Every structure is written in C-alpha cells, then in structure tokens.
Amino acid sequence: MPRSFLVKKLKAEAFPAAGAPAPPYAPLEPPYTLPGPAAGDGYLQHCLAPAGYDTDKKQGLPPPPPDPAYAPGHEEYSDPESPQSSFSARYFNGEAAVTDSYSMDAFFITDGRSRRRSESQRRGSHRHSCPECGKTYATSSNLSRHKQTHRSLDSKMARKCPTCGKAYVSMPALAMHVLTHNLKHKCDVCGKAFSRPWLLQGHMRSHTGEKPFGCSHCGKAFADRSNLRAHMQTHSAFKHYKCKQCEKTFALKSYLNKHYESACFKGSEHSCAIGN
DNA sequence: CTGGGGACGGGGCCC
DNA sequence: AGGGCCCCGTCCCCA
Numbered sequence: 296m297p298r299s300f301l302v303k304k305l306k307a308e309a310f311p312a313a314g315a316p317a318p319p320y321a322p323l324e325p326p327y328t329l330p331g332p333a334a335g336d337g338y339l340q341h342c343l344a345p346a347g348y349d350t351d352k353k354q355g356l357p358p359p360p361p362d363p364a365y366a367p368g369h370e371e372y373s374d375p376e377s378p379q380s381s382f383s384a385r386y387f388n389g390e391a392a393v394t395d396s397y398s399m400d401a402f403f404i405t406d407g408r409s410r411r412r413s414e415s416q417r418r419g420s421h422r423h424s425c426p427e428c429g430k431t432y433a434t435s436s437n438l439s440r441h442k443q444t445h446r447s448l449d450s451k452m453a454r455k456c457p458t459c460g461k462a463y464v465s466m467p468a469l470a471m472h473v474l475t476h477n478l479k480h481k482c483d484v485c486g487k488a489f490s491r492p493w494l495l496q497g498h499m500r501s502h503t504g505e506k507p508f509g510c511s512h513c514g515k516a517f518a519d520r521s522n523l524r525a526h527m528q529t530h531s532a533f534k535h536y537k538c539k540q541c542e543k544t545f546a547l548k549s550y551l552n553k554h555y556e557s558a559c560f561k562g563s564e565h566s567c568a569i570g571n
Numbered sequence: 572c573t574g575g576g577g578a579c580g581g582g583g584c585c586c
Numbered sequence: 587a588g589g590g591c592c593c594c595g596t597c598c599c600c601a
Contacts, residue, residue, distance in 0.1 A: 432584085432585090437584075465582095468582065471582060471583085472582080490580080492589085493591070493592090494579065494580075501577075501578070517576080518577080518578085520592080521592095521593075522575095522576060522577065524593085524594090526576075529575065529576095545573085546574085547574085548595085573601100575599105575601085576598105576601105578597090579596085580596085582592105582594090583591105584590105584593100585589105585590090586591105
C-alpha cells in the first residue's frame, strides 16, 4: 500500500470531519496552565508576565472577548478570559532581523484576526448572522457570500475549476482556487513561483534569513508564524493529543499522526492500530 | 520512534 | 470583486 494512501487513510480515520463522532485523541488538561510550581521550569510565568500590548503598531487594543466562531481553536491553548493574558513585544537583535516576540498565551488569543473581529464587533452594533450555522458577519454582503458555502455540491450553482475540474459551490472559494493555478509571483532568487504574494513573501525569508516571529520564552525566531505556533507547543508541559489505543500522549497533533503512521499502526495484536 | 523545525498550500474572513 | 492577512494543516527532513 502506498505510503501516501496509508497516511491519508489513517488521517481520515483519526481526524474525521467536524460533527463526526469522538476523535481518537482526547484533549487533556487545560493547556498552558501550570498545575503548580513543581510542574515544568516555570517558564510560563515568565511568558505570561504582563507586558505591553503594542505589537499592533496602529492600535493598542485589549485582548478580544471569547468568540464562538474561533473558540475551538483558541480555547485549546488558553483561557481567553485568563487574567494572565498578555502580549510581549520585545525585540531581539541577534543574527536574525528585528523580531517581535510573542508570549504563548497572547500568541494564541490575540492574533490579528481576533483583534480585527473584536474591533468590528465593537464598532458594529448589529451583526448579520447565518441561519444555518450562526456565524455572524459585519455586512449582509459578507453573510450572503458565506451562505454560498452551505450549498450542496449537487446544487445548480456549483461550478468547476476550468483547470482541474474541482467543483465548488462557493464562488469566492472557486475564485481563490483558480488563483492557485496561476503562479504569477516569482522569486527573483531561485525562480520558484507562487500563487499569492504573501506566499512569495514567506519564501523570500528563506533567502534573506529574516525571522519576524520570535518566542518570548527561548528567544528562538521563526520566519513563519505557523512554525512559531508549533514551537510554542513544544514549551508546553502538557501533551494535548492522546492515542486512543495506547494512550500515549503528544504535544502536537502532527506527532500523534506520525505515531499512528508508525508504531501504533504497524499491525499486531500488541499494537494499537486504529480502526478497531 | 519521537521531537523539532522549515517550507508551503488551501481556504476563510475582512476591508 | 479583489487584495491582504491569517489560521490550519501537511509534507519533508533531520537529530
């Protein structure tokens, strides 16, 4: 069986779509909350120490209120109402370019999107909510666009990508997808092309060495925000992802995936192969 | 086998 | 409608 197929199969079983029955991994204790002084090295207090919230140069906004639309992702890492929520904006002046540093707590709950949302929520007294899923939008136009995502693929409104034939019920999603076939943003250094300008921006950092995202705990800097996010989890004393079969726990979901792919799946009665 | 990091793509949301 | 930004996730490589 081809490895890629196996991986996809495993992942499909291990991480069913939203709304499906309980996943094989179980969130453990509330992450990033120290159970006591004995746990870990106390870095969390360091990370969470109150600091200026001024990374957003244009506006000094407070942490946003809990937002149901985003809660599942964020509550996995922190309590949005935690009095410890803070944001550190120190600068590192090492070999890498000047770098904003992010405390773990603040990193997960005060991303730009959350700030924007809270801001718009404060501005707009009335939000337009989707009758199907309850998500709210600032304008009826945005809501109308969102509603397209609820159409069935069988819908007459569905359209296919002229390049690859993939079907979309949402026209904005289709438009976005079509762009992925048009690699017009080309790297001057190595010639690699990208569909979107910010993908090229990120790629350019691999040439320039610029690392704008720094960890406020260890000072390590990253060129990619997603990689910093993953790095933050490695500082956690808690392992949030648990193998349903052998109960071994992992700090990152990708580690659990790898676990399923390797030890836990290579079948024997003693293994903890998923799917039974 | 696990842990960690680099690079990147898809798609959602806001303006 | 389009651009910009961001999150989530994956793949790959290496220690």
